Amino acid sequence: MLHVLFRLGCTILFLVLISCKQKSDEMGHVNKFGKAAVYAELYRPQFHFSPQEKWMNDPNGLLYNDGVYHLFYQYYPDDIVWGPMHWGHATSKDMLHWEHKPIALFPDGHGLIFSGSAVLDSKNTSGFGTAENPPMVAIFTYHNMEKEKAGGSDYQTQGIAYSLDNGDTWVKYDGNPVIGNTDFKDFRDPKVFWNDKANKWTMLLVAGDHLQIWESEDLKNWNKLSEFGKNQGAHGGVWECPDLFPLKVAGTEEVKWVLLISINPGAPNAGSGTQYFIGDFDGTTFTSDQTENRWIDWGTDNYAGVTYNNTPNDERIFIGWMSNWEYARDTPTTPWRSAMTLPRTLSLKKTGETYELINYPLEAFQTLLNPIVHKDIKVAALQQESIPFTHYNQADVSFTTEARQFQLTFKNKLLETLVLILDGDEKQFTLDRSKSGKVDFQENFAKNAQLMPVPNLPEGEFEVRIFMDWSSVELFINGGQYVMTAQLFPNEPYTDLTIANTGKTELLLRDFEVNQVKRVW
Numbered sequence: 004m005l006h007v008l009f010r011l012g013c014t015i016l017f018l019v020l021i022s023c024k025q026k027s028d029e030m031g032h033v034n035k036f037g038k039a040a041v042y043a044e045l046y047r048p049q050f051h052f053s054p055q056e057k058w059m060n061d062p063n064g065l066l067y068n069d070g071v072y073h074l075f076y077q078y079y080p081d082d083i084v085w086g087p088m089h090w091g092h093a094t095s096k097d098m099l100h101w102e103h104k105p106i107a108l109f110p111d112g113h114g115l116i117f118s119g120s121a122v123l124d125s126k127n128t129s130g131f132g133t134a135e136n137p138p139m140v141a142i143f144t145y146h147n148m149e150k151e152k153a154g155g156s157d158y159q160t161q162g163i164a165y166s167l168d169n170g171d172t173w174v175k176y177d178g179n180p181v182i183g184n185t186d187f188k189d190f191r192d193p194k195v196f197w198n199d200k201a202n203k204w205t206m207l208l209v210a211g212d213h214l215q216i217w218e219s220e221d222l223k224n225w226n227k228l229s230e231f232g233k234n235q236g237a238h239g240g241v242w243e244c245p246d247l248f249p250l251k252v253a254g255t256e257e258v259k260w261v262l263l264i265s266i267n268p269g270a271p272n273a274g275s276g277t278q279y280f281i282g283d284f285d286g287t288t289f290t291s292d293q294t295e296n297r298w299i300d301w302g303t304d305n306y307a308g309v310t311y312n313n314t315p316n317d318e319r320i321f322i323g324w325m326s327n328w329e330y331a332r333d334t335p336t337t338p339w340r341s342a343m344t345l346p347r348t349l350s351l352k353k354t355g356e357t358y359e360l361i362n363y364p365l366e367a368f369q370t371l372l373n374p375i376v377h378k379d380i381k382v383a384a385l386q387q388e389s390i391p392f393t394h395y396n397q398a399d400v401s402f403t404t405e406a407r408q409f410q411l412t413f414k415n416k417l418l419e420t421l422v423l424i425l426d427g428d429e430k431q432f433t434l435d436r437s438k439s440g441k442v443d444f445q446e447n448f449a450k451n452a453q454l455m456p457v458p459n460l461p462e463g464e465f466e467v468r469i470f471m472d473w474s475s476v477e478l479f480i481n482g483g484q485y486v487m488t489a490q491l492f493p494n495e496p497y498t499d500l501t502i503a504n505t506g507k508t509e510l511l512l513r514d515f516e517v518n519q520v521k522r523v524w
């Protein structure tokens with residue numbers, strides 16, 4: 004009898020364990036051995052890139068080579084606050100799943116390794132490789148702490164390193180630095196690309212309040228060509244992390260050049276942000292007749308973003324650092340700090356006389372989606388409707404609508420909320436994270452609601468798409484015409500979405516979808 008009871012007990016226990024395991028497996032928080040998997044900590048992004056542990060900031064050296072997307076990044080391997088910078092490294096074949104690699108670049112006698120870029124030197128102009136095995140070359144800023152302490156303006160210079168094994172190991176050039184500096188305290192973040200017009204390498208460098216353009220035949224000897232921006236664009240803070248690339252205007256053969264410049268502080272919702280200029284580049288000089296300031300993202304958490312070199316079909320893929328220098332060092336995560344935005348495709352659209360830079364998650368994200376809800380939703384004037392889902396913090400919510408007045412509120416059982424509001428009269432979106440979860444770790448984190456003007460929404464229907472991970476929201480309006488990215492730290496997953504119709508006529512959300520996003524770790 005005892006024996007039978009014991010077996011029955013074991014069977015029940017086994018069934019309970021299996022059912023718990025299946026539940027957690029759905030969210031992906033245990034591995035196949037039933038052990039707590041990696042990337043299961045509180046607030047850990049499930050489908051965004053974050054380092055296994057320690058501090059990360061800017062994406063660096065974005066380069067596609069031989070089937071591999073490289074993501075290097077500003078990394079401090081000894082703490083979860085900023086410290087002596089290295090280049091961390093990860094690779095991906097699909098931009099969805101990432102493999103962590105050993106640290107690529109360590110500080111040396113010239114200084115710490117600040118932000119920069121990487122190229123494939125396919126013609127072996129540098130002589131670091133051979134025609135058969137062309138080198139990958141990384142171009143970065145050296146930041147010399149001793150010289151900085153000595154009080155001069157000569158502590159940021161530019162260096163290079165190369166790899167002959169597709170990024171696994173790196174050798175620093177013994178002629179470093181390749182560009183010295185005596186004049187600028189802020190002189191950094193080289194972005195290099197092959198310039199077809201000049202048949203040479205072009206380097207973009209920022210020097211405090213402006214962009215400099217340099218050129219080289221061999222990546223080792225550089226000449227300065229031109230400057231841009233002393234009297235153009237936003238200047239609320241230092242210019243950082245430049246990028247410049249051509250894009251075809253959608254539906255035409257016209258090509259315009261887009262310049263990205265991150266500034267800190269001085270962003271529209273405070274702290275760090277990335278502005279863009281649309282103009283022309285003749286191989287030597289960039290010009291733009293743009294008079295207003297433009298932002299690639301209106302949220303507080305998309306900074307230092309740049310694009311990939313050498314992608315197949317010339318696709319322009321952008322990744323930003325999903326944080327803000329205002330509170331980056333204080334966010335409540337451990338044992339890592341910071342994540343990257345979703346990789347996004349950039350494109351150009353012309354509406355009337357205005358060119359707009361569009362950014363939208365890569366098409367490949369569709370493969371991570373698990374459909375949960377798909378229906379049309381109608382809400383009468385001044386009414387609301389609730390859509391429950393077990394885990395909105397690993398979800399993609401989307402719909403199309405003509406409505407101009409609505410409010411979306413994500414809520415969890417602790418009554419923490421994330422609120423998104425469209426006010427068509429004001430032509431403005433609002434993102435309010437003031438009660439979204441843990442917000443008290445730094446006074447500015449949730450002080451103000453974030454505002455985004457939407458002056459050129461199309462007349463009729465437009466799409467709203469919201470990617471929500473454990474500690475971030477990315478809001479894409481009208482296919483990426485207007486974008487907001489923000490961190491949040493809810494202490495329980497949001498399990499309810501309330502759609503409130505704040506307008507005077509019926510609200511129709513067509514093809515309202517909730518998709519669970521599969522975890523990638």
Ligand code: FRU
Binds near residue numbers: 061077
């Ligand atoms: C941007 C930045 C860069 C610099 C790096 C240092 O976030 O300040 O200008 O190279 O971070 O980590």
